[in-house]
Amino acid sequence: MKTHVRALVVGGGAVGCAIAYHLAKAGWDTMLLERDELTSGSTWHAAGLLPLFNMNYATTHIHKYSVDFYKTLEAETGLNAGFSICGNLRMAQTQERMDEYMLYSSVAETAGVYHEFLTPAQIAERWPLVRTDDLKGALFHPQDGYINPADVTQAMAKGARQHGATIVRKAQVDSYRWTGSEWIVSGRMMVDRGGMLLAGEETFEIHAEHVVTATGNHAQRTARLLGIKIPAIPVEHQYIVTESDPALVEWRKAGNPEHPVLRDADAKWYVREERGGWILGPYERNAPARFLYDVPESFRADLFQLDLERIEEEYMSMIHRIPTSETVGMKDDFNGPICYTPDGNPLVGPAPGLRNMWLAEGFSFGITAAGGTGHYLAQLMTAGEAEIDMASLDPKRYGSWMTTEYAARKNEECYEHVFILHHPDEERTACRPLRTAPAYDRQIALGAQMGQVNGWERPNYYGPVDAPADFDHSARSFRRGAWWQYARAEAEAVRETCGIIDASAFTKHLLRGPGATAFLDHFTCNKLPKVGRINLTYALTDAGTTRTEYTIVRLAENEYYLISAGAWTDYDADFLMKSAEDFMAAGGGYLDIHDVTTQWGVYALAGPNARALLNEIVKDGVPETVLSNKRFPWLSWRNIELGMCPVRAVRVAYTGELGWELHFPIEFGRYLWDLIFSVGAKHGLKPVGARAQNWLRQEKSYRAFGNELGRDATPMEAGLDRFIDLSKDFRGKQAMIDTGIRSKCVTLLIDGPEDADPWGKEALVLDGEKIGRLTSGGWSAAFDKQIGMGYVRPDLAEPGTKLKVRMLRQLFDAEVAIDSPHDPENLRIRKDG
Template structure:
């Protein structure tokens, strides 16, 4: 057994074995250790389905890679992975479900995933055993199917060994220790005793430059050993296998092909053939989370007691869909743990606060994701970045506020939402409200309908004051939902009078000390602002792509206040702290970094009347001039007093109107909120939520992190040249320049359908050929039509270029607009008074 390797992978399920395979393929000396036998965790009892359906661009790429990769394993290893390419048929009982499939079609097209749409008549003709008279249609992936989880894992293991990977079983990690250069991993040899797997007391050490944990159901133990939080907790998933169905047996005996994997999404189940019978897998309500703190020593390749009453409705709907199954008995049943995360996406990437420690945990669709996860994580580890933006899977998307109870309840919710309609405007309700700003109750009383961002409650829009509790749920749609009219009114008011937005969820860091200026100058790509001024800038990845967007407020010569996206607090903090540690270790000056997110509330006030409203309450020797261009120019900050509230006011507005961000002590939020509402009443002030703000920023071509800005595009590709100072050296500069311009970010005005706007998932076409994709979408009150932002081939980025947007299976006219189509000269932002 080796005692020193480049990479150590912990966990011998499908995910861990794939990671080991791909790291070895990339040229790294790799070892894999497994506490029991390969596939002895959730892999062994997985149903082996390979659903390509996913609304995430990154996850769709991961799933597609897996399906394509698994088809190559037999030629490489000689082992048949048991891939049955029978297709996947996802049925729809309602038009709204078909709307969901049409939106998915946009994501699939951008990722190159082939799919078809079928009518009920076409389904019945192909598969007469199915009842189709109550269906609206279906989505079909003919190139997909199912695979044997154990066989595909063993095939990847053989491929890994052929590439030099050493795989050792019956070894459990007891501790991790980082020396500053490498990890010392202490392993204990496990032995069987009375049917249990227990430690022998015999220890061995392995030194590894990098460690990857893919520990599945044991993620909570891994979290304790590493001293971090991992919100991956298993939920029970049960499926049953029937006796042979005589009608199915006769169908196959007549020479007919195997049925595709069937999914009746509205009935919450999947079905596939199994030796003349059927496998039924429901995603029912009230499936409990298990192993919140640890997996018992007695639990190995074991199962839980089946709960047939819990899946009775799903079983009856299965009989309804396949009537011949009504008289067929049950042959076998499975109820095993499957790991989930609060949002359903796995946790893939660097562990928070640790060096060279990588997580691959929380896979609810582990067989589907295993191949692609190994491929893209290996890219991330060996090349610095993957070719797709992996931020949506990053383990640091959850902060230190996350608890075991939160993860367990959200994971249960996520399980029962597998087949629930995935509206783009969906807001799930479990564990809410949790993180609230002081004025949450006041906003709720004024009709606020909230979304959740990094645990924070944030108004999405303000609905009617007498709205029932179900209003927001009922307002959701794949088209223009019931909330759309309220967001449009808010956007119009901000353009015409003034709007007030709660932006308290913004991430805020204080960076100060003798080395602060030198650190930030090398850490970000733009010139640093002078004292009293602000600047927009970007921190880059090693690959030269965009890692984080910052508004930098320079408080003093060596003191800076950094504002970044509210959804990414822990993600930004981890990168900032590790970069600062590297700077200090390299001989840079001392600096301190503090996360002050929860110390400061933020209100954004903007619109033509914003100055007049603030003038009502500002306290100054000459109050009528304190907010003038002369004393308070655009892109500057000042300490001002609004009534009795001290405010760090920043003259910037994400909406493109005259405006200020009002950063204030969070304990004074209620006072300042009421003060602004009272002052704004005679000036037409309207409360504005995040959805209207998202539309308004697109009218100004303001890029957003997580959509236009990410780790798959450089700032130059994003069209942010004016925020890049090529006269200085900064992290990622050389890689950014070497990358060149592969695509360009543009804003498009779209003549779309009358009842729908793009969501930022749609393909962009020219003469029927895909030439780009949208990353954001919505409605423009300034132009009275749909609007979107996205990336196209560089030669198509010129204003006036005519393209098509694929929405609801139709092509709609779109034209590339000039950057900042609304008020391109910024005269409304700079207006004096």
């Protein structure tokens, strides 16, 4: 057994074997350890389905890669993975479900996933055993189907061995220890002594430069051994296998093709053929999370007791959809653990706080995602970045505030929502409210309808306090929801009078020390601000793409206050801390860094009347001048007093209007909110939510991290040249220059449908060819039409270029606008008074 390898993969399911395969193929000396037999975790009882449908851009690419990759395995390894390319038919009983499919269609188009739409008549003609009289239509992926999970895993394992990987079974990892340059992984092996397996007779110790954990249901044990949090906890998933259906048998005897995998999304189940019968897999309510802290040592390739009452509704709906199944008995049943995360996407990427430790955990669709995860994670490890932005799957998207109880309850909710409509304005209710800013109750009283970001409750919009009985605040839509009219009024208030936005969820770090200036100067790409000033800047990856966006507030010569996106607190903190450690290890000056996110609240006050409002409450010898351009210019900060509240005021506005971000000790939040509202009425003050803010920032072409900004585009491609100082050396500079301009970020004004706006997932088209995609979308109050931001070919980025955007399967006119189409000269934001 080897004792030194470059990469050690822990876990021998489909995901682990795919990672070992791709690392070995990339030329890394790779070993895989499996505590039992390959496939003995959730892989062995998986149904083997390969659904391409996913609203997440990165996950869509992962699933597509897997489907394509699996088709090549037999030629490479000689092992047939049992891939039945029968297609996947996702049916819709309602128009709203069809709207979901039409939005997905744009995501699929941008990722190159082929799909078709079928009418009920076309379904009935091709598969007459399926009842269609109550269907609106269906989405059909003809190029996928299902695969044998054990066979595809063994094929990838053989391929990994062919590329030089070592696979060791019966090896239980018990500890991980980082020496500063490598991991030492220790554990126990079961050894064969004359045909008798004796557990724990031999111990092992392996030295590895990199470790990847793909431990499936054992993720909580892995988290404990590593001293981190991993919100991957299994949920029970049942499926049943019926006896032969005579009608199906006759159908196949007549020479007809296998039915596609059937998904009645509104009935919350999938069905596929299985030896003349059917497999039914429901996603029912009240499926419990299991193994919240550990998997019992005795639980190997085991199952749970079936709970047929829990899936009765889904079973009856299968009979409704496939009437011939009514008289067919049940032959077999499975109820096993399937790992979930709170948002349903896996955790793929560097582990928080650890060096060279990589996670591949929380796969609810592990067979579908295995191949693509292996491919893109191997790119991250061997090349530094993947060809797609993997941030949406990064393990650090969940902060250290996350608890086991939270993960378990949210994972149960996620399981139940597999087939519940995935609205872009969806807000799930489990475990809420949890993290609340001080003015939360005040905002609820004003009609705030809350969303959540990184666990924080944040107003999405403010609806009517005295709404009529039939007004449904919880109504969601793929078109304009009930909230739309209120978000529009909020956007108009910011443009015409004044609005206040609770931005307390912003990530905030305090960085100081003798090395602070030298560190930040190399860590970010823009000039550092002078003391008393601020700037917008970017930290790059080593590949030259955008890793983090920062507003830097320079408090003193070597003291800085860093503001970044609220959704990415631990993601940003991890990169900042590791980079700082490297700086100090290389001989840079001492750095002191603190995450002060929960210590400071933030209200963004913006609009033509913002200065006049603040003048009424600011405490200063000459209050009418303290906020003037002379004393408080744009892109500067000051310590001021608003009533009895000390405030770090920053003159900047994400909405593009005259305004300030008011940063205050968080315990003053309720007092300051009440103080602002005590004088707000005469200035037309209106509370504003995140949806209106999102529309407003697009009118100013302000890029958003996770949308326009990410690890698949450089700041130059994002059109941020004015925030790049090429005269200095900074991390990722040469890689950014060498990358060149592959695509360009633009703002588009759109003449779209009367009842829908783009969501930022849509394809951009020219002469029938896809030439880009939207990354943001919404409504423009300033231009009275739809607006969006996205990436196009560089030759199509000139203002005035006419394009098409695909919405609801139709093409609508779009025109590339100038950058910052609303107030391009920033006269409003610089307004004096």
